[in-house]
Amino acid sequence: MAATCTCCSTSVDWWVRLRSHPDLPICHNCLAGLNGQRDGQLQLMTGTWLITGFDPIFKVADVTRSVAWFDGAGFETSFHDDTYAFAHRDRNLTIHLAQAADDELPGHGVLYIHCQEADRVAEEWRQAGIDVEGPRDEDYGKREGSVTDPDGNVISLRKPHSRRRCRKPMTRSRSQADQGARFGGRHLPSHERSAPPLARGTEPTA
Numbered sequence: 001m002a003a004t005c006t007c008c009s010t011s012v013d014w015w016v017r018l019r020s021h022p023d024l025p026i027c028h029n030c031l032a033g034l035n036g037q038r039d040g041q042l043q044l045m046t047g048t049w050l051i052t053g054f055d056p057i058f059k060v061a062d063v064t065r066s067v068a069w070f071d072g073a074g075f076e077t078s079f080h081d082d083t084y085a086f087a088h089r090d091r092n093l094t095i096h097l098a099q100a101a102d103d104e105l106p107g108h109g110v111l112y113i114h115c116q117e118a119d120r121v122a123e124e125w126r127q128a129g130i131d132v133e134g135p136r137d138e139d140y141g142k143r144e145g146s147v148t149d150p151d152g153n154v155i156s157l158r159k160p161h162s163r164r165r166c167r168k169p170m171t172r173s174r175s176q177a178d179q180g181a182r183f184g185g186r187h188l189p190s191h192e193r194s195a196p197p198l199a200r201g202t203e204p205t206a
């Protein structure tokens with residue numbers, strides 16, 4: 001099921017729409033353009049500088065080995081050259097994998113990522129043969145886990161605190177059409193139906 005974006009007229013499989021005008025689909029590219037407009041305005045409003053993204057750089061001993069590891073961990077990887085590569089995940093995360101120079105020690109990088117599906121990520125990593133710590137409930141109220149890449153760079157995984165929930169979660173008894181209305185226009189594939197792309201600050205229904 002496709003829709004035509006109200007903004008750019010492209011036919012797309014996935015889209016968002018205004019709550020007040022569910023008949024006006026907006027494609028992800030145009031949504032990103034709107035976010036860019038907002039960022040420009042925020043910069044004008046504050047009269048200062050605005051961070052629109054940030055990437056960690058992990059120093060590694062062997063870029064090819066690191067790319068293979070991040071591949072196995074479910075990242076999309078690409079080489080800039082023999083000494084520099086990238087591991088991408090989703091829209092926002094790019095880890096730079098930089099060959100450590102002669103006077104540099106590889107490792108020592110740390111990255112903290114937030115994910116609603118922390119346990120699912122951990123399970124996928126385990127199935128890929130990666131040693132995963134946790135996730136477990138910590139006494140300070142978070143659920144956290146971590147993995148370590150071949151150089152000792154650490155990726156910590158944290159499930160957002162349930163108190164950040166801002167609306168009642170969906171129940172599974174609701175129709176697909178209702179889910180479509182809330183999450184966009186497309187019916188969710190069955191494997192995502194139990195874990196729909198939630199708005200920030202909400203919790204999965206499982």
Ligand SMILES: [Zn+2]
Binds near residue numbers: 029030031
């Ligand atoms: Zn569009």
